[in-house]
Amino acid sequence: MSSNLNTEVDFARMKFYCDENRCIHCDGCSVACAEAHELPAEISRRKVVTVNEGKQGMEFSLSVACMHCTDAPCEEVCPVDCFYIRTDGIVLHDKDKCIGCSYCLYACPFGAPQFPSNGAFGTKGVMDKCTMCAGGPLETNSEHERELYGQNRISEGKVPVCAAMCSTKALLVGDAESVSNIFRERVMAAGHGPQSSPYGWDKAYGK
Amino acid sequence: MANTWGYGAMTNSLGDIQNSKAIIIFGANPAVNHPVGFQHFLKAKERNNAKIIVIDPRYTKTAAKADYYAQIRPGTDIPFMYGMLNLIFKNGWHDENFIKDRVYGMEDIMEEAKNWPIERVADVTGVDADLIVQITRHYAHQNPGTLVWAMGLTQHTNGSSNTRLAPIIQLALGNMGKEGGGTNILRGHDNVQGATDMCCLSHTLPGYYGLSDGSWKYFAKSWNVDYEWLKGRFKSPEWMNKKGFTLSRWWSGVLGGNPGEDKIHNAGTNLKALFVMANGITSTAQQKKVKEGLDNLELLVLCDPFVNEAAILTDKQDDVYILPAATQFETSGSVTATNRSAQWRTEIIKPMYESKTDHDILFDLAKRLGFYDQLTAGMLVREDKKEYKWPEDATDEIARTIKTIGLTGWTAARLKKHQENWHMFDEISMRGYGEMTGEYYGLPWPCWTEGHSGSPILYNINLPVKEGGMGFRNRFGLEHEGVDLLAGKGSAPKGSVAKDGYPEITRDNIEEVLKIKLTADEKKRIGKNWKVDTSNIIAEKCMEAGIAPYGNAKARAVVWTFADKIPLHREPLHSPRQDLVKKYPSFADKENHYRVDTRYISEQSEQNWSKDFPINLVTGRLVNMNGAGMENRASKYLAKLSPEMFCDINPDLAGRHGIRDGSMMWIHSPQGTKIKVKAKYSHSVSDDRIFLPFHFAGVMEGESLLHKYPEGTAPYAIGESANTVTNYGYDIVTQIPETKGGLCQIERA
DSSP states (O other): OOSSOOOSOOOOOEEEEEOTTTOOOOOHHHHHHHHHHTOOTTOOSSEEEEESTTOTTTOEEEEEOOOOOTTOHHHHHOTTOOEEEOTTSOEEEOTTTOOOOOHHHHHOTTOOOBOOSOOGGGOOOSOBOOOTTBOOSSSTTOHHHHHHHOOBOGGGTOOOHHHHHOSSSOEEEEEHHHHHHHHHHHHHHTTTOOOSSSTTHHHHHOO | OHHHHSOOSOSSOTGGGGGOSEEEEESOOHHHHSTTTHHHHHHHHHHHOOEEEEEOSSOOTTGGGOSEEEOOOTTOHHHHHHHHHHHHHHTTOSOHHHHHHHEESHHHHHHHHHTOOHHHHHHHHOOOHHHHHHHHHHHHHSSSEEEEEOHHHHSSTTHHHHHHHHHHHHHHTTOTTSTTOSEEEOOSSTTHHHHHHTTOSSSSOGGGOOSSHHHHHHHHHHHTSOHHHHHHTSSSGGGGGSOOOOGGGHHHHHHTTSTTSOOBOSTTOOOOEEEEESOOGGGSSOHHHHHHHHHTOSEEEEEESSOOTHHHHOOOOSSEEEEEBOOGGGOOEEEEOTTSOEEEEOOOSOOOTTOBOHHHHHHHHHHHHTOHHHHHGGGGTTTTOSSOOTTHHHHHHHHHHOTTTTOTTOOHHHHHHHHHTGGGBOTTTOBBOGGGTTOBTTOOSOOOSTTOOOOSSTTOTTSOGGGTOOOBOOOSOSEETTEEOBOOTTOSOTTOSOOSOBOOOBTTTHHHHHTOOOOHHHHHHOOSBTTTOTTOHHHHHHHHHTOOTTOBBOEESOOTTSSSSSOOOOOOSSOSOHHHHHHSOOOOOEEEETTEEEOSHHHHTSSOHHHHOOEEEEEEOOTTOOTTOHHHHTSHHHHHHSOSOEEEEOHHHHHHTTOOTTSEEEEEOTTSOEEEEEEEEOTTSOTTEEEEESOOOEEETTEEOGGGSOTTOOOSOOEEOGGGSOOSOBOTTTOOBOOSSEEEEEEEO
16 A cells, blocks of 8 residues: 555546547537537537548548637636636536627637527527536536536536547547547557567567 | 359458558548448558548548549549559569469450550549559558448449459459458448348349249248248249349339330339338439339338438329338347448337337238238247247348358347447457457358357458358359369368368268268258258358368459450440540440340430530438438438538539539439539539539429428428439449439539
């Protein structure tokens, strides 16, 4: 037994990463998101974008949603202070405070904030965005939380639904360290293939 | 495929693609059509530095992930492949020993390849000569390489030649029977392989047994019914042995005899009733003919979880029945994946509302028609039961009966065990561990006995037969024109009592080939040959001796029963290159082709089609949709991704016709049909062709049919069907329609 246990809690820092070498624009993520949170059709919490569509050698696709930024600009500009950032870095907001001014939309570098389009006289209604499947400030897994923010999968220990559905595992989400480990493994594996014998054996001892 | 080496199925598996060093894809778009399976292609790139090579008329999402991309003119795959073969043979990149021991007739291919110097290939295919050389050199040197295809190769008048020449490339390079090699043909829907294996088709009995009297007798016995009773169900006995109509031409059966229609051979009568179970017949070629066929039926029955849009397409007012069928979540049983693996499925919920499962619908129908007892008799045989248990007893009946593709090991109990333990199998090799050691996931067929491991890679002679090894099938006789068709010296699967080639195993040759003596009891019980040996003595003895029951023969590059003995280039019926039509004309017209006379040369030479219809037309899928698209368009979120029918068009081509991005355009076909769709500028197509997705229905030649949907059943999105303008043209062997290379004209709407 170790006597000097580290008593400091090392919080996870949750991040999204989309691997452009793997994303094929299948929209599994965006449809899973809409379906899981029962979003109105005009709300796209997550969107897949293809750049240079059809141009040989230049086309690539990426899945984009709220990136849950450090020093999130949305939080900085919000006039009613409806945003809050969890210890694990997930950026959430309080729909009961939001006034639908859309400052956050202009501040956001990813186009994440969404507004319902069916309000009378062009009013926007309160903002909606990706919660990393972590719900909102209301009681966790309550009916009210689900209605306003969608599923709270994080509280159940589940991966956000977009990444769970991703067909090629291009979209990764989780603790920054786990995400970078997976990415590192992909980079390191490049060009090596599955090893069938210990390193050097085929050279040293023949196949 | 089946005519090349014995079985028409994917030889390896999706997971095995991770072992490939090069992946060449002809006419397939797995990134869109098999998005989950495509992860294995991407992993091969990451792990093996495998290069992906895409040959396709369109720069697809798959091409976007490729290292080499060749934008081929539709319908010129054969010249492209001969160009590759020309370079391979000229430079000695072929696998001489493999060809010598395991291939028959490669000399004829070598000769024909000489007719395709690279400059000519470049002219015919529209691909730069340099690029063809780069692709060939790379693919020939990166072993093992796998060759992948889908509908882009098959849906042509000479599709059956395409699907022979592609395997020949793999044979020439010695890429068969290897991990990371093979021909990985991607099946387009859930359980297509299973439906094919059970022959939801018109040309053989289940399990590819053919339609001879002998086959019928074997099935009468297996189904536990009287052969004479079966025979009595037909108008006259000779109709038992004739192929039926195909899905692509059933409407000819209705319309045959009308002026301008192809003649039919259907016992002097036309088709009067159509019973459709879960088939999107609104996504088959020549949609207006489909409509005419529907309109002229006496009875139309459609069974689907969603409204089959055939009901919307037709103007028929009476005797159209829409039966609510249950989904796959409301039933259980086995399905067969693209790599010949079985997967057991469990019922999640009971059928909702008044819907019924497919089998209940069929059982009810059989009861009313008076042959329910005969239909279900086969399920009682195994344990001499009074009552069957669905679906287990049906699965066991299949296992008991289908020897040709080795389904003996697919008992319900084993398949369920695989489902329950699917975490105990390796993703790449499919090998089981823990409790599942010694078996491959889903027991990929052939799975010769109830103890067999399954065969993850076909034609692999580096494994013993009982662990999934085998040579090529002895299916085409022992010799042809004096040349031995059995495999050469030393090319028997590992651990076998025979070292060389050997014939398929029969009652008469088993003792000689296996070097064994049968007991008197075994001699009494053994069947005539491995295909009808219900005692399974042949298969069991073969496993002990390391012998594949179907023999060990050579694959063949020459199919002497086909119109083209070796694959030859033939221009599509409607070709933009009229100069090449004269040089590479289509086949002679074919009489009684699945009961309908089918035009080839007469259609092709009727006029200079490219004068009035200068633009190539290709169709394909969208990632968010499937088949005829009804269930996807009825989903809010899927419909949102492509809410309208559209046409991918190069801005150059559009500009020449005054068509703006997002504006409406007309597309006219050589058959005089037209559709009105939205133009979507895209550089994925060159300026001589357009692309249409085929998942839309509900609009016909500019007229909305929205008012025809029963209340509450209209999907979120409707649109013109691409197949209203796909051209006449059907494959010479299979009758698959030529939807991947027709012609059209466009105009601003």
